[in-house]
Amino acid sequence: MKRTLRLAALVAFCVLTFAARCHNLRDVFVEGRIYFLDADCYSRMTRARMVAEHPGMIVRHHDFENFPQGVNAHTTAPLDYLIVAGKKVLDAGFAVFDSGKASVLHDQTLDLAGALVGPLLGVVGMVFLVLWAWALRLRYWAMPALLYAVSPILVHGMALGRPDHQALLIVLLIVALGAEFALARKTDDADEAEGASPLSRHPERSGAQSKDLSHPAGGGGGESDDATPTASAPEKLEGPRLRSAPLGMTGWGTISGVAWALSLWVSLYEPLILLGTVLVLWLACDRRALFAPARRPGWIAFAAILALAFLLEGWRIEMPDAAMREYFSRWQGQIGELAHLDPFSPQLWSWLGWTAAAAPVLLFLTRKTDRRALPVLAVLAVAFALTLWQLRWGYFLAAAFVLALPVFLPALRRPWLARTVFALALWPVAQDWDGLLFPAEARQQQLAVKRAEADALRSVVSTKTGTQGGAFVAPWWLSPSIAYWTRQPGVAGSSHESLPGIVAAARIYLARDTDAALPLLRERRVTWILADAAERVIPNAAKLLGVPAPEYCLATELARPFHEDGGSVEIVREAASADPSGRVYYQIWQVRAGADTVPTP
Numbered sequence: 001m002k003r004t005l006r007l008a009a010l011v012a013f014c015v016l017t018f019a020a021r022c023h024n025l026r027d028v029f030v031e032g033r034i035y036f037l038d039a040d041c042y043s044r045m046t047r048a049r050m051v052a053e054h055p056g057m058i059v060r061h062h063d064f065e066n067f068p069q070g071v072n073a074h075t076t077a078p079l080d081y082l083i084v085a086g087k088k089v090l091d092a093g094f095a096v097f098d099s100g101k102a103s104v105l106h107d108q109t110l111d112l113a114g115a116l117v118g119p120l121l122g123v124v125g126m127v128f129l130v131l132w133a134w135a136l137r138l139r140y141w142a143m144p145a146l147l148y149a150v151s152p153i154l155v156h157g158m159a160l161g162r163p164d165h166q167a168l169l170i171v172l173l174i175v176a177l178g179a180e181f182a183l184a185r186k187t188d189d190a191d192e193a194e195g196a197s198p199l200s201r202h203p204e205r206s207g208a209q210s211k212d213l214s215h216p217a218g219g220g221g222g223e224s225d226d227a228t229p230t231a232s233a234p235e236k237l238e239g240p241r242l243r244s245a246p247l248g249m250t251g252w253g254t255i256s257g258v259a260w261a262l263s264l265w266v267s268l269y270e271p272l273i274l275l276g277t278v279l280v281l282w283l284a285c286d287r288r289a290l291f292a293p294a295r296r297p298g299w300i301a302f303a304a305i306l307a308l309a310f311l312l313e314g315w316r317i318e319m320p321d322a323a324m325r326e327y328f329s330r331w332q333g334q335i336g337e338l339a340h341l342d343p344f345s346p347q348l349w350s351w352l353g354w355t356a357a358a359a360p361v362l363l364f365l366t367r368k369t370d371r372r373a374l375p376v377l378a379v380l381a382v383a384f385a386l387t388l389w390q391l392r393w394g395y396f397l398a399a400a401f402v403l404a405l406p407v408f409l410p411a412l413r414r415p416w417l418a419r420t421v422f423a424l425a426l427w428p429v430a431q432d433w434d435g436l437l438f439p440a441e442a443r444q445q446q447l448a449v450k451r452a453e454a455d456a457l458r459s460v461v462s463t464k465t466g467t468q469g470g471a472f473v474a475p476w477w478l479s480p481s482i483a484y485w486t487r488q489p490g491v492a493g494s495s496h497e498s499l500p501g502i503v504a505a506a507r508i509y510l511a512r513d514t515d516a517a518l519p520l521l522r523e524r525r526v527t528w529i530l531a532d533a534a535e536r537v538i539p540n541a542a543k544l545l546g547v548p549a550p551e552y553c554l555a556t557e558l559a560r561p562f563h564e565d566g567g568s569v570e571i572v573r574e575a576a577s578a579d580p581s582g583r584v585y586y587q588i589w590q591v592r593a594g595a596d597t598v599p600t601p
Contacts, residue, residue: 046483
């Protein structure tokens with residue numbers, strides 16, 4: 001019965017995890033078509049389409065951004081193939097259950113796979129989190145599961161319609177940190193005998209049972225281990241000694257090595273910093289355990305996966321020149337996830353709940369009864385400091401905090417008190433969800449306009465496919481979606497690697513007139529330009545270039561309803577899409593081909 005209830009709870013948490021990440025259903029499925037949440041998502045989907053059309057391909061170069069030079073992308077293959085694998089599963093499902101092609105999604109399986117990959121990865125993370133807590137026999141396993149399911153920052157990172165590498169990183173780093181947590185279970189003094197082998201610490205190997213002192217006695221939050229300690233006389237060591245969790249050091253070490261290697265394959269940024277932090281903590285606490293023979297399979301798997309990644313992907317790190325670094329410092333100010341976290345704002349509490357305020361104190365109080373407390377506090381401190389610097393670290397701060405809950409909640413001594421405090425501390429999380437599910441009228445209007453603009457843009461640029469197309473200029477935040485829908489290359493892009501194209505597009509829009517823009521258009525072999533509202537394009541471009549916003553420029557000229565002066569560009573058609581008030585969103589202008597203008601690509 002107990003096992004049945006646990007399995008039912010696991011299913012319920014998985015359903016909650018998936019449903020929470022699909023709260024934005026109306027923003028993704030619009031008028032029978034699928035839209036993604038961020039510009040980077042469209043770049044990812046372009047890569048996935050290339051892989052789907054050319055099985056076995058490893059995409060190393062993007063020619064759909066920073067045209068005509070393109071970029072050597074830092075993006076890697078694992079998520080590409082995960083999306084393509086999802087497409088194949090969906091194709092098989094639709095072939096069986098929708099052979100008549102009645103569903104509007106039948107021919108959008110790649111988009112559907114991309115939209116679903118985040119929520120499905122969220123479910124995978126939930127399954128690991130719960131099984132991990134059960135393997136460690138943690139009494140408070142339901143609390144981390146609940147926070148993982150509903151934390152707004154984790155939901156955003158794995159949301160429906162957000163096929164981004166961060167969704168995969170969140171899951172991989174939860175697995176990696178969870179495995180390190182399991183490997184760092186504190187032993188009693190009997191396991192601190194100098195020279196004792198890791199295998200001798202296992203009851204089934206040594207013939208004696210050891211009691212886990214990971215939680216304070218009588219705290220109600222420890223593991224349900226009724227074993228008795230060994231009788232061997234220990235030799236005291238200054239540093240903490242660590243032993244493996246019930247799965248065994250070899251098992252957890254292998255999981256750790258595989259998860260760290262895969263996360264580094266996905267990105268050499270956040271995983272590398274977190275791995276460095278963990279390694280420093282291991283070296284400070286128990287360097288012999290880090291290099292114990294039982295961990296060698298994990299290190300071998302780690303090295304093998306990274307070697308495979310290097311062979312397939314190659315080395316992609318390139319340093320931008322001084323000029324591009326100057327532009328990057330101005331461009332990153334326009335990227336939400338690169339902004340700083342205000343420590344006095346309520347944003348942190350809406351992610352983690354009010355227990356985040358008490359966590360440092362509770363971890364400090366727990367340090368004498370659970371020597372994992374200070375290393376866990378160190379990981380949280382590093383993740384918090386990095387989140388203060390860049391909001392993108394919030395995903396991994398929340399992941400580390402979820403894993404830390406079972407360490408510091410036992411400091412409250414009584415299970416009923418721990419559960420009550422945790423439940424009350426979720427109030428700011430609930431408030432955030434109230435705003436998400438029941439937005440204010442102004443927010444509803446913003447979302448409606450955003451959906452209308454996305455649908456308008458897609459309808460307008462669909463005229464530029466096939467032989468009518470060619471390289472285009474558009475605002476950098478729109479270029480990836482246009483490139484995906486039209487299969488045409490853009491001058492700009494949303495990645496920092498395409499910053500030269502972003503700068504070129506900004507210069508084109510701020511040119512004083514069409515004649516001044518001609519050299520840049522010729523250099524980039526542009527055949528058509530997208531006109532957006534001048535009040536959005538001009539301030540963004542001026543801030544990027546570090547110049548005052550001009551009163552009149554090409555962006556202003558292109559935003560007019562008609563242009564018939566016979567200049568260097570001529571309008572092809574005006575956008576036929578508008579909101580109920582009659583506002584026109586976008587226009588397309590064709591660059592005249594000719595010897596004195598832009599050559600045909």
